[in-house]
Amino acid sequence: MGGFDWGSVWYAVPYMLRGALVTLEISFWAMALASLVGVTLGLISVSDLRVLKTLVRGYVYFVRGTPALVQIFLVYFALPRVGFELSSFWSGVVALAFNSAGFIAEIVRAGLQSIDVGQTEAALSIGMTTRQSIVHILLPQSLRRITPPMTNEVITLIKNSSLLSVISITELTRSAQLIIAERFVPFELYAALAVYYLVMISALSRASEYVERRLA
Amino acid sequence: MTVPTQPLLRIRGLSKVFGEVPVVDRVDCDVMPGEIVMVIGPSGAGKSTLLRCVNRIEVPTTGEVVVDGVNMAGEHRNGRLVADSPAATARKRRRIGMVFQRFNLFAHLSALDNVAIGPRRVLGIKLADARALAAEQLARVHMSSHIAKRPIQLSGGQQQRVAIARAMAMRPVLMLFDEPTSALDPELVGEVLEVIRELAEEGMTMLVVTHEMQFAREVGTRVLFLDHGRVLEDASPRTFFANPGQARAKDFLRRVHAMAEG
Numbered sequence: 006m007g008g009f010d011w012g013s014v015w016y017a018v019p020y021m022l023r024g025a026l027v028t029l030e031i032s033f034w035a036m037a038l039a040s041l042v043g044v045t046l047g048l049i050s051v052s053d054l055r056v057l058k059t060l061v062r063g064y065v066y067f068v069r070g071t072p073a074l075v076q077i078f079l080v081y082f083a084l085p086r087v088g089f090e091l092s093s094f095w096s097g098v099v100a101l102a103f104n105s106a107g108f109i110a111e112i113v114r115a116g117l118q119s120i121d122v123g124q125t126e127a128a129l130s131i132g133m134t135t136r137q138s139i140v141h142i143l144l145p146q147s148l149r150r151i152t153p154p155m156t157n158e159v160i161t162l163i164k165n166s167s168l169l170s171v172i173s174i175t176e177l178t179r180s181a182q183l184i185i186a187e188r189f190v191p192f193e194l195y196a197a198l199a200v201y202y203l204v205m206i207s208a209l210s211r212a213s214e215y216v217e218r219r220l221a
Numbered sequence: 222m223t224v225p226t227q228p229l230l231r232i233r234g235l236s237k238v239f240g241e242v243p244v245v246d247r248v249d250c251d252v253m254p255g256e257i258v259m260v261i262g263p264s265g266a267g268k269s270t271l272l273r274c275v276n277r278i279e280v281p282t283t284g285e286v287v288v289d290g291v292n293m294a295g296e297h298r299n300g301r302l303v304a305d306s307p308a309a310t311a312r313k314r315r316r317i318g319m320v321f322q323r324f325n326l327f328a329h330l331s332a333l334d335n336v337a338i339g340p341r342r343v344l345g346i347k348l349a350d351a352r353a354l355a356a357e358q359l360a361r362v363h364m365s366s367h368i369a370k371r372p373i374q375l376s377g378g379q380q381q382r383v384a385i386a387r388a389m390a391m392r393p394v395l396m397l398f399d400e401p402t403s404a405l406d407p408e409l410v411g412e413v414l415e416v417i418r419e420l421a422e423e424g425m426t427m428l429v430v431t432h433e434m435q436f437a438r439e440v441g442t443r444v445l446f447l448d449h450g451r452v453l454e455d456a457s458p459r460t461f462f463a464n465p466g467q468a469r470a471k472d473f474l475r476r477v478h479a480m481a482e483g
Contacts, residue, residue: 053307126278127325127384131339131391132315134308141342145329 013190014197017181024180025201027094031176032163034098039105039162046106047113048139061110068107073165076104081172097169097176105162112154116147149220156213160206167202177201227290229254229426230275230395235284236450237270244270246450248284252395252428252443257421259441259458260430263473267450268430269322272397275428276317277310288317289394315343318388322400324380326372332359332383333368336390343391358386362416378409382416389420396420396427403432414440434477438462446470 046061068076080100084091091099120143128138170179181198185191228251237245245267252258260268273279275286277293286293293313295304305313326335336355340346346354359368362382372380381401388396398417402410414436421427421440431437437444437458444461446454446469453467465471 121325123321123323123325124327127319127321127327127387129278129311130276130314130317130319130321131387132311132343133339134311137311137342141338142327142329146327 010188010190010193013184013188013193016188017184017194017197020180020184021177021197021201024175024177025205027175027180028163028166028177029205031094031097031101031169031174032159032166035101035105035166036159036162038098038102039109039158042102042106043109044113046110047117050110050114051117051139051143053135065107065110068104069111073104074168074171076100077168077172093172093174097166097172097174100172101162101166101169104165105158108158108161109155112151112158113147116151116154117143119150120146149217152213152217152220156210159209159213163206163209164202226253228252229256229289230428231285231287232275233285233287235271235274235286236282237267237274237279238282243282243450245274245281248447248450248452250445250452250455252426254426255424255442256426257440257442258428258445259437259443260428260445260447261432261434261437261473262447262453266447268447269399270450271447272319272399272428272430275395275397276314276319278319288313291316311343315339315391316394318391318393318396320381320384320388320396320398320401322403324372324377324384324404326375326380326383326387328372331369331371332364332375335372335383336387339387339391355386355390358390359383361389361419362386363412376409377405378412381405381413385413385416385420394426396425398427398429398431400430400432432477434462434474446473448473 046064049057049061052058077097077100080103081093081096084096084099117139124142124146125138128142129135133141166176167178169176170182173179175183178198181194185194230250230252232248232250235245235248236243248271250258260271262268270279274281275288275293277286281294291313292302293310295302295309297303326332327338330338333352333355336358337348337351340354341348341351356365356368359365362385364379364382364386367375367379372383375383385401401417402413405413410433414433417427417429418436418440429437429441441458444454444456444458445452446461446465446467448469454461454465454470456466461470462474465474
């Protein structure tokens with residue numbers, strides 16, 4: 006076994022930093038979209054909208070029961086068929102959000118349902134509607150409980166974004182793979198790749214711990 | 222000469238069945254304005270469920286509840302009862318205050334905002350005005366020096382007094398107390414009963430589920446004795462405590478006294 010090819014790792018730095026930026030950009034937009042959709046679906050799950058609730062349950066069932074990779078291909082090939090001609094970047098955003106929204110819906114539902122039923126009864130007793138009790142009483146109280154699982158979800162989303170290399174988005178993983186193909190240094194670059202992801206995700210965990218403390 | 226008055230609360234044929242078990246069983250009751258009705262009976266008698274059916278936190282299986290002329294279930298149109306939308310039910314609930322055994326103060330809000338949030342969000346009053354109103358209500362329950370505290374920083378008795386202020390801030394026509402002192406340490410019971418007594422003296426109409434027999438006797442204008450969901454006695458406190466008509470009421474009182482004497 007030869008020595009570790011540091012030269013290729015240095016050579017890859019500008020490409021991989023650019024890739025890391027794409028990963029962060031995609032993850033950011035995907036998370037924004039997934040949060041919006043996921044929180045809405047989670048609220049529907051605890052509402053008394055029967056039909057919508059059933060639809061949400063079906064959606065969550067599908068997202069949980071199929072691999073993210075399959076979902077990415079499905080979204081990527083399905084979008085043009087239903088008239089959405091998106092760039093591969095935005096297809097990737099939609100695909101990741103599609104996956105993540107299902108899990109966020111469950112996180113929000115569980116968070117809301119973990120609040121003592123007496124809080125809801127008290128809210129109703131002063132004349133609040135179910136919607137008001139959720140917005141003004143349950144949501145603020147569940148924020149702190151929701152933060153740790155939401156952090157996990159962001160981490161999962163960032164890691165899942167590496168799967169987008171299959172629809173030729175040059176995010177972090179694909180930028181590494183391109184250089185591997187060029188210089189044939191798989192071990193060095195996959196090791197470097199792991200470090201890039203670790204750094205991003207550690208920074209994120211720190212930020213989340215800070216938020217959690219602030220909400221305490 | 223008597224002034225003909227409408228009952229403030231009219232309960233007719235009210236039942237609540239869980240599974241096959243009638244927890245509240247064909248209850249009829251009229252409560253006149255200013256009456257202080259003490260609801261007593263053994264645990265599992267259906268006292269709390271009866272109260273919760275009045276403000277529809279629990280939906281009755283059958284029967285009718287009319288509060289201040291307003292049917293809690295819906296509106297009569299062309300001789301048929303059309304069920305209320307959830308929003309309409311919420312509107313009707315504003316007029317009925319409820320105080321819970323476990324206080325149920327909003328854990329994320331200060332005492333002041335616990336009281337202000339109803340006027341603010343339900344009645345749409347401006348925040349500053351809602352807080353002023355809340356401060357007034359907190360003063361009535363002798364909690365002015367604790368308005369900035371969160372529920373966990375308050376004793377049980379203090380929390381319950383804030384809960385009473387929260388209900389009163391909605392200017393209810395009827396107050397429901399569901400075992401308001403049962404979750405309290407013995408030395409904190411007095412301060413809460415005192416606040417309820419003051420409300421009673423101001424003429425507030427109320428239904429109070431309680432195990433405090435001395436309080437029931439002193440403050441109540443009427444006693445309902447429930448067992449197995451049925452109203453077995455409906456009498457003045459004096460009559461009830463001196464000479465309960467039913468064997469089961471006698472038995473209940475004997476056991477309560479035995480417990481009190483330890």
